[in-house]
Amino acid sequence: MAVKLVRFGAPGTELPGLIDGEGRIRDLSGVLPDINGAALSPSSLARLRGLDPQTLPVVPAGTRLGAPLAGIGKIVCIGLNYADHAREANLPIPQEPIMFMKAQTAICGPNDAIVLPPGSEKTDWELELVIAIGTTARRVAVGDALGHVAGYLAGLDMSERYWQLERGGQWTKGKSFDTFAPIGPWLATADELRSPGELVMQLTVNGERMQDSHSANMIFSPAQIISYVSGVMTLEPGDLIFTGTPAGVGMGMTPPRYLRAGDRVDASIAGLGDQQHAVVAD
Template sequence: MKLLRYGPAGHEKPGLLDEDGNVRDLSGHVADIAGDVLLPGSLARLRALDAASLPRVEGNPRLGACVGGTRKFICIGLNYSDHAAETGAQIPPEPIVFMKATSAMVGPNDTIEIPRNALKTDWEVELGVVIGKTAKYVSERDAMDHVAGYCVVNDVSERAFQAERQGQWTKGKSADTFGPTGPWLVTADEVPDPQALPMWLEVNGHRYQNGSTATMIYGVRFLVAYLSQFMSLQPGDIISTGTPPGVGLGQKPPTYLKPDDVVTLGIAGLGQQRQNVVQG
């Protein structure tokens, strides 16, 4: 299934994408794509519905972040061997973990706002892992039982805030609009191997990132198990798993986002995003 949330910001309704690419309304069955709706039993009940019998949403509605009520937006840094090489960083002996504020989450086609006083706003296409069942001290063997599905994330980053202003990375990752998420949550049964997904990102039609989840250092199974040793992972939590090479920081010379840029990105089978860039 491809689950989504549509409508004005802050007032999104639950929906799904049918086989013909139509948005179907799920409001008669669930209140939101959030919380217990992501449990395995709840997803099974949604999967059993006849999509053609659901109300069709006319027009081209705005899509919100594909998951609601997210309490933790957990990011993994330098998790692609080829990206680590491009930045001149050593491969970390354990995953680099940081948090992105959930208030950064926006829809997949919403505007990206460059923060005031920002100097180096960058892009990062990433595979998002959506937790469907609480994970606490789980093993790698059982880790995938706790994954509801996957989505596209643009981990927008302000490098000057992140690396030149002291302290942790969070303040360079958490500005409003820095977390476009979606367009939809693709349930895990439709993604047989999350470590074999081509991914790409373009700015103004120029392709900067052209990678694959195959080069992740720490894969989805490991990350779910690893993170669950330090904190419980709850339904709706998102793990953004790192980015392949081609970020603006790695260009020669470095290249960063500016007002009027257009960012497009996608992951095979998970959909695409498109964002206009403005000055905040």
């Protein structure tokens, strides 16, 4: 049985859960302590697949959802992985994956507010398919790469372009502010999402469609990305890989359009749920 894993409750005190066949949250705290790297192991996931969700307590409707994964080790990101996004950024299509990192402290829940950094003038949106690693991957072949995936999530690689591009060329600086990595609402196990390269991706700002694309438009596939990154660094259970964004970001518009306090960002990836964010000032 495929599983959709969540974490629910107030920030900092989230409990593990899963989504049942009727879309209700079921409490997993009597089964495992949290959704973390250990919970993503093949044996742990097999145990979860064997559960009857009807035997688990129902979580009250409207309970806050946090980030569906705790104890994240590394957040590796792939830049310019859609040809249309590379073109709108006036950058060459990469010949091999471009890698950068985001800080773990940027993680937040799928409906939490996105907080603009003080003085922000160029905060931008990037909807991305996110890979969750379930078993250690070191120098793995492309053909073996997806065997190391525990599941997939929707994620936003929020980017303050001034800090990313005009403060010394360090992309990580513009992408690691608090709340700049919303993930969720759930982590779908790999058997729940058998075709990660065939997903509709959509994002709106204040109800206006900005991104409307498909994960099939990636330059480097999830398997290619995992193989490449694992040749540079060992990937461990609980690590995340953001796989790049399609066209439609604010930086690519004429004139560029960036987020302001009071804006609303709504995003979705087929099979991975919806995110809804208010944009607020720090």
